[in-house]
Amino acid sequence: MYVCSMKLNEAREKFIQQWGSLGSKWGINRTMAQIHALFLVTEDLLSAEDVMEMLKISRGNANMNIRTLIDWGLVYKEYQSGERKEFFRGEKDIWKVTQRVIRVRQRQELDPMLHVLAELQTIESDKNNKKEVEAFTKQIKDIKSFAELADGSLTKISASEENWFLKVFMKFMK
Amino acid sequence: MYVCSMKLNEAREKFIQQWGSLGSKWGINRTMAQIHALFLVTEDLLSAEDVMEMLKISRGNANMNIRTLIDWGLVYKEYQSGERKEFFRGEKDIWKVTQRVIRVRQRQELDPMLHVLAELQTIESDKNNKKEVEAFTKQIKDIKSFAELADGSLTKISASEENWFLKVFMKFMK
């Protein structure tokens, strides 16, 4: 497709592998992370076919994971004039990428946890297990408070401008 | 073992399931997360046998995962006088738990990523692909800067007192 020095292709490949590995350690489908990595380091539009070829994966796999990346807001669908098939472009801004990943995972994982913790806060007690129920309730309360703190901060982060964040953050770090 | 209202046992069970599910979505072995949850909501010391019985898992599984929890600093080994076997106690402080998880995952996942990003920063260029190499290098640089920012903040967080963190954090949130 392109004539590049081996070094650039090697580097791309290495980045894709590493991003895939990181993703899979964090519960994200390795292939989806690899496709994401490919989009992160590719300036041009890519078709599903390009992705299939470059990562040596099947049509179904490519389609499904590109779809999820679009849902997450990490990849955009674009049309090429004169072409019938779909093309895609990756979100390049790593700050936006982070915000979008935070939003999805907050919704998919933190919210259900908060919901369950709220439920667990009010449990029956009787004379036989008063102490135990108290200890349990206290512990759940602590975990819930912490989770709410995390939830609030993630919400703030995922709605803020990078510059605002960096400024406040620098104060926090010094 | 204890006489409790169904509600307490149900609640414990539900918490264990939820914590296990959260863990597995974040790339932590579901059983390890469940054992951790059990320790979080259990005041008493537990033996490996207790854990096996309560979670209905094998000896090998219990042993391996308790070992990892100890490595992570989330469970402590303790001896009961007059007993030969080992007993364990969970770290209850959710702030400490967070700090220890951050440390482990930073070391296991963020550090290797930073290492690779550093490698990828210097790649060969020639007249045919100057533009592409520049774009790639710029993108890797951005990702690396961001990862370093994250790394620094996580280091700070995992070394700080909860009170310090809360205070600074409250300012950050307002």
Add this chain to the structure above:
DNA sequence: CCGAACTTTCAATAATAATTGAAAGTTTAT
């Protein structure tokens, strides 16, 4: 409306990750 060009779905299959349990290893009391 037709058929070519493309996308989506999903049951079957493959790859990966977790679990078991019995054997080997270790520790301790006597």
Add this chain to the structure above:
DNA sequence: ATAAACTTTCAATTATTATTGAAAGTTCGG
């Protein structure tokens, strides 16, 4: 030094998760 009590290991098995690819679905130009 021995045996009982306990812990660890790891090859075989099971469970979970991801991938394939062909068939079904969709869209579009003429």
